[in-house]
Amino acid sequence: GIQVEQSPPDLILQEGANSTLRCNFSDSVNNLQWFHQNPWGQLINLFYIPSGTKQNGRLSATTVATERYSLLYISSSQTTDSGVYFCAVERDQAGTALIFGKGTTLSVSS
Amino acid sequence: GAVVSQHPSRVICKSGTSVKIECRSLDFQATTMFWYRQFPKQSLMLMATSNEGSKATYEQGVEKDKFLINHASLTLSTLTVTSAHPEDSSFYICSARDSDRVDEQYFGPGTRLTVT
Numbered sequence: 223g224i225q226v227e228q229s230p231p232d233l234i235l236q237e238g239a240n241s242t243l244r245c246n247f248s249d250s251v252n253n254l255q256w257f258h259q260n261p262w263g264q265l266i267n268l269f270y271i272p273s274g275t276k277q278n279g280r281l282s283a284t285t286v287a288t289e290r291y292s293l294l295y296i297s298s299s300q301t302t303d304s305g306v307y308f309c310a311v312e313r314d315q316a317g318t319a320l321i322f323g324k325g326t327t328l329s330v331s332s
Numbered sequence: 333g334a335v336v337s338q339h340p341s342r343v344i345c346k347s348g349t350s351v352k353i354e355c356r357s358l359d360f361q362a363t364t365m366f367w368y369r370q371f372p373k374q375s376l377m378l379m380a381t382s383n384e385g386s387k388a389t390y391e392q393g394v395e396k397d398k399f400l401i402n403h404a405s406l407t408l409s410t411l412t413v414t415s416a417h418p419e420d421s422s423f424y425i426c427s428a429r430d431s432d433r434v435d436e437q438y439f440g441p442g443t444r445l446t447v448t
Contacts, residue, residue: 253435253436253437255436255437257439262441263370263423263425263441263442263444264439264441264442265425265439267333267436267438267439270435270436308375308376310376318381319366319378319381319427320366320378320427320437321378322375322376322377323375324374324375325375
């Protein structure tokens, strides 16, 4: 099955710093999503980005489908950005389940 | 955006009893819903795919007789953990996609199950 690898596994930042999270996947995908899991466990949709670049405020994401990777950029990080960031890809064909990477745990201190 | 709810958010039960968890899509219809479980500090692992009006498809290693899934309508899927044991304690999360769209999936807030 498809493999999803995220790096780094852990990231510690000072407030105001920028960061880049990476997601590599082993096969072509129909869907790629980035999520932020808050301390209560809720998965917050950040981006639906099977290809191309999107921006939403301080966050942006780029997926290069031909090279099988995606990047999540966080600029001017804030303490509220802390949590676990997951990349997930849709396997096989459209409409199937998402397969998750192991996540990147981000800690932002003031 | 689309909203998915789960009930209950937290449940504690005794070993040997059964627990039902509901997953609802509140503002869209979902032909297919998905159930995941997450252990502390780990990623989400797919348990099964729930199909409206038909049997669920279980991932390898997931006991279908233990984790009963019913997708009775286009907005409701239920997961019943039967004869629960302490090792079933986990965070259970469902997801759904709008049947009219083939894009992003939305996740419920999760249910934390503790079996004593």
